[in-house]
Amino acid sequence: MPAKNAVRTERRKGVAVTIHEVARHAGVSPMTVSRVMNSNSNVREETRELVMRAVRELNYTPNAAARSLAAAQGTRIALIYTNPSAAYLSELLVGALAGAARTAAQLVLDTWDHMSHAAERVAARKIAQSVAGVILPPPLCESKVVLSELSAAGIPVVAIASGRFQADLSSVRIDDFRASQEMTEHLISMGHARIAFIRGHPNQTASTLRYDGYHAAMTAAGLAIDPALVQQGYFTYRSGLEATEKLLTRKSPPTAIFASNDDMAAAAVSVAHRRGLDVPRDLSVVGFDDTPTATTVWPELTTVRQPIAAMAGSAIELLLRSIRLRKDGEARVVSDHVMAHVLIKRDSVAAPRKA
Amino acid sequence: MPAKNAVRTERRKGVAVTIHEVARHAGVSPMTVSRVMNSNSNVREETRELVMRAVRELNYTPNAAARSLAAAQGTRIALIYTNPSAAYLSELLVGALAGAARTAAQLVLDTWDHMSHAAERVAARKIAQSVAGVILPPPLCESKVVLSELSAAGIPVVAIASGRFQADLSSVRIDDFRASQEMTEHLISMGHARIAFIRGHPNQTASTLRYDGYHAAMTAAGLAIDPALVQQGYFTYRSGLEATEKLLTRKSPPTAIFASNDDMAAAAVSVAHRRGLDVPRDLSVVGFDDTPTATTVWPELTTVRQPIAAMAGSAIELLLRSIRLRKDGEARVVSDHVMAHVLIKRDSVAAPRKA
DNA sequence: ACGCGGCGTGTTACCGTTATCACAGATTTG
DNA sequence: CAAATCTGTGATAACGGTAACACGCCGCGT
Numbered sequence: 001m002p003a004k005n006a007v008r009t010e011r012r013k014g015v016a017v018t019i020h021e022v023a024r025h026a027g028v029s030p031m032t033v034s035r036v037m038n039s040n041s042n043v044r045e046e047t048r049e050l051v052m053r054a055v056r057e058l059n060y061t062p063n064a065a066a067r068s069l070a071a072a073q074g075t076r077i078a079l080i081y082t083n084p085s086a087a088y089l090s091e092l093l094v095g096a097l098a099g100a101a102r103t104a105a106q107l108v109l110d111t112w113d114h115m116s117h118a119a120e121r122v123a124a125r126k127i128a129q130s131v132a133g134v135i136l137p138p139p140l141c142e143s144k145v146v147l148s149e150l151s152a153a154g155i156p157v158v159a160i161a162s163g164r165f166q167a168d169l170s171s172v173r174i175d176d177f178r179a180s181q182e183m184t185e186h187l188i189s190m191g192h193a194r195i196a197f198i199r200g201h202p203n204q205t206a207s208t209l210r211y212d213g214y215h216a217a218m219t220a221a222g223l224a225i226d227p228a229l230v231q232q233g234y235f236t237y238r239s240g241l242e243a244t245e246k247l248l249t250r251k252s253p254p255t256a257i258f259a260s261n262d263d264m265a266a267a268a269v270s271v272a273h274r275r276g277l278d279v280p281r282d283l284s285v286v287g288f289d290d291t292p293t294a295t296t297v298w299p300e301l302t303t304v305r306q307p308i309a310a311m312a313g314s315a316i317e318l319l320l321r322s323i324r325l326r327k328d329g330e331a332r333v334v335s336d337h338v339m340a341h342v343l344i345k346r347d348s349v350a351a352p353r354k355a
Numbered sequence: 356m357p358a359k360n361a362v363r364t365e366r367r368k369g370v371a372v373t374i375h376e377v378a379r380h381a382g383v384s385p386m387t388v389s390r391v392m393n394s395n396s397n398v399r400e401e402t403r404e405l406v407m408r409a410v411r412e413l414n415y416t417p418n419a420a421a422r423s424l425a426a427a428q429g430t431r432i433a434l435i436y437t438n439p440s441a442a443y444l445s446e447l448l449v450g451a452l453a454g455a456a457r458t459a460a461q462l463v464l465d466t467w468d469h470m471s472h473a474a475e476r477v478a479a480r481k482i483a484q485s486v487a488g489v490i491l492p493p494p495l496c497e498s499k500v501v502l503s504e505l506s507a508a509g510i511p512v513v514a515i516a517s518g519r520f521q522a523d524l525s526s527v528r529i530d531d532f533r534a535s536q537e538m539t540e541h542l543i544s545m546g547h548a549r550i551a552f553i554r555g556h557p558n559q560t561a562s563t564l565r566y567d568g569y570h571a572a573m574t575a576a577g578l579a580i581d582p583a584l585v586q587q588g589y590f591t592y593r594s595g596l597e598a599t600e601k602l603l604t605r606k607s608p609p610t611a612i613f614a615s616n617d618d619m620a621a622a623a624v625s626v627a628h629r630r631g632l633d634v635p636r637d638l639s640v641v642g643f644d645d646t647p648t649a650t651t652v653w654p655e656l657t658t659v660r661q662p663i664a665a666m667a668g669s670a671i672e673l674l675l676r677s678i679r680l681r682k683d684g685e686a687r688v689v690s691d692h693v694m695a696h697v698l699i700k701r702d703s704v705a706a707p708r709k710a
Numbered sequence: 711a712c713g714c715g716g717c718g719t720g721t722t723a724c725c726g727t728t729a730t731c732a733c734a735g736a737t738t739t740g
Numbered sequence: 741c742a743a744a745t746c747t748g749t750g751a752t753a754a755c756g757g758t759a760a761c762a763c764g765c766c767g768c769g770t
Binding site: 063064065066068069085086087089090091093094097098106107108109236237238241263270273274276291292293296297298 | 418419420421423424440441442444445446448449452453456461462464591592593596618625628629631646647648651652653
Binding site for chain 4: 385390
């Protein structure tokens with residue numbers, strides 16, 4: 001056995017800055033740098049500054065693989081969805097992915113389309129033992145079966161766009177009621193009085209809230225709501241088609257249609273066109289969500305912007321925080337993030353034909 | 356086995372089977388298991404069998420994080436896109452994400468909308484030093500500026516759905532020409548002769564190929580192509596609207612419209628409806644790609660299924676292989692993966708009104 | 711004074727896998 | 741027939757982080 005350590009096999013790769021270099025640069029131990037990066041615990045303000053400066057100067061980015069390996073936090077988190085509209089899904093994914101990259105979490109995707117309750121229960125149990133947390137967009141975040149199974153397994157869950165705040169479930173959402181109310185007020189301020197409403201899928205709280213917002217605004221303005229002008233929809237283009245058809249065949253049709261999401265609003269525009277109506281001259285149409293659909297159709301839709309991508313990102317951060325906390329033995333914390341929505345005015349609204 | 360592991364700070368997490376357990380089970384060293392898993396080099400057939408059995412019995416899955424950490428493959432890869440349709444994007448992302456998870460690559464997303472060539476060059480240079488490989492969907496995969504910058508930096512690139520095979524660029528795609536030809540033949544076999552075509556964006560090779568396929572099928576069937584029945588489109592809903600409008604205002608309108616993608620086909624359906632035409636009774640409409648849009652509109656579109664998600668997954672695997680090879684000092688290899696397409700028949704096609 | 715409990719930080723020991731080299735036995739070579 | 745080469749496998753040291761614990765130092769109660 002000759003002297004062996006003289007060799008020092010060169011296995012280093014590229015240019016990647018490691019935590020050790022940062023540590024040396026800042027004159028502290030790697031562990032301290034780690035603590036700063038995770039804004040975890042007690043580090044003196046002075047030291048933190050020192051480290052942060054080094055981080056900035058070296059342009060250091062933690063290595064995700066190493067981090068998740070060492071942390072063994074089981075940083076796998078699942079995002080489970082069921083047949084959302086494509087437009088919605090793509091935004092959701094972009095946001096979630098960005099969030100996962102930022103936090104070094106490993107994101108796993110799963111689709112649970114057309115599942116029975118029993119199947120959902122099984123799937124939930126299975127997912128529970130392979131990930132450390134779950135993100136649930138609607139309508140899954142309202143499924144008692146899934147929720148109870150997941151919470152029985154003790155893994156944190158964050159709901160996205162769930163509408164209401166549930167006491168035992170963290171959520172990231174917008175204020176659907178207010179948003180809907182504002183949209184309705186906008187329509188009223190343009191001179192509309194016969195405003196029809198196409199409801200969303202009844203299994204989602206947000207649907208109810210959006211209707212409530214519409215109702216509140218109408219009532220506040222002293223406008224009666226003709227029950228025939230409220231149609232049930234299911235958030236799908238198809239359902240929007242049918243609802244609009246019913247609305248426009250009435251003897252005294254509405255001058256404006258407020259659909260609970262963009263897909264249904266797009267369908268409303270399509271039906272209006274088919275019937276020879278001009279949008280917005282003969283009929284105003286507004287949607288909700290501001291998915292890409294809103295700017296795809298012509299005319300572009302006035303809608304409420306729901307920042308889905310940002311919400312997904314927040315959801316991931318929230319989830320990771322919960323996971324860490326839970327590991328620390330803390331009681332589970334639930335929090336409720338309400339993000340800002342924006343009323344986006346485009347070309348699908350005008351004053352009614354003749355007031 | 357008393358002593359030794361009495362202390363053994365309990366840091367172990369879940370149930371994950373490690374390479375060591377497999378090794379012990381098979382009676383070999385972990386290194387040998389690793390070799391088998393990577394189907395790398397010299398392992399006796401007998402030993403390999405032994406290991407594989409153990410792997411199967413224990414249901415072992417390599418830990419992605421550890422693998423990429425140890426391999427130091429610099430597994431960050433970028434997926435860069437510019438304003439694709441939402442439907443397209445969501446499929447792309449789902450596939451890429453799944454692929455990245457499977458291979459332990461870290462996927463980073465980037466949008467390069469509305470960039471000048473100069474800006475693209477800068478962006479390319481920047482991305483080149485932060486990732487080990489890039490995946491490029493159209494139209495970016497046809498941008499000389501980007502391509503040359505990236506190849507100058509020496510990082511592997513894989514193009515998705517690029518249409519043609521470029522000698523210096525690996526790609527994953529379908530046979531656009533054949534697919535388009537088959538679709539056209541389908542229309543012809545239904546009895547259509549006046550078949551209009553809406554072209555895709557001229558900056559994409561796939562557009563040309565799809566047109567060529569249509570042209571070839573028409574010619575082969577002895578059908579003349581009325582130049583007025585070929586309209587330029589840009590893959591957007593809006594452009595489909597305009598193209599269809601022109602098509603249907605002609606004195607002798609087509610009995611079928613073949614749009615180069617689903618978004619434009621959806622637009623065609625919308626215009627037809629607006630003009631009081633029934634689809635498919637008065638006019639057949641077909642699309643291309645089989646994005647969610649195809650099943651959103653009514654009637655659902657006959658289209659060509661392009662397996663975008665699977666293609667994205669393959670692209671990632673291809674890319675990683677290139678990265679590994681390149682690291683081994685191999686000359687760069689380019690390969691061309693042509694995946695299968697499928698003609699999906701739905702409800703937007705019927706025989707023409709009166710032959 | 712003495713011990714006790716925090717606080718801020720460094721040390722050590724891993725996380726699960728692979729690169730590299732060592733090495734015994736089989737095979738070829740001079 | 742010994743030396744050189746090849747083959748298959750094992751031992752060891754990373755890869756870049758973080759958990760758990762150790763260790764001074766300080767203020768505090770008794």
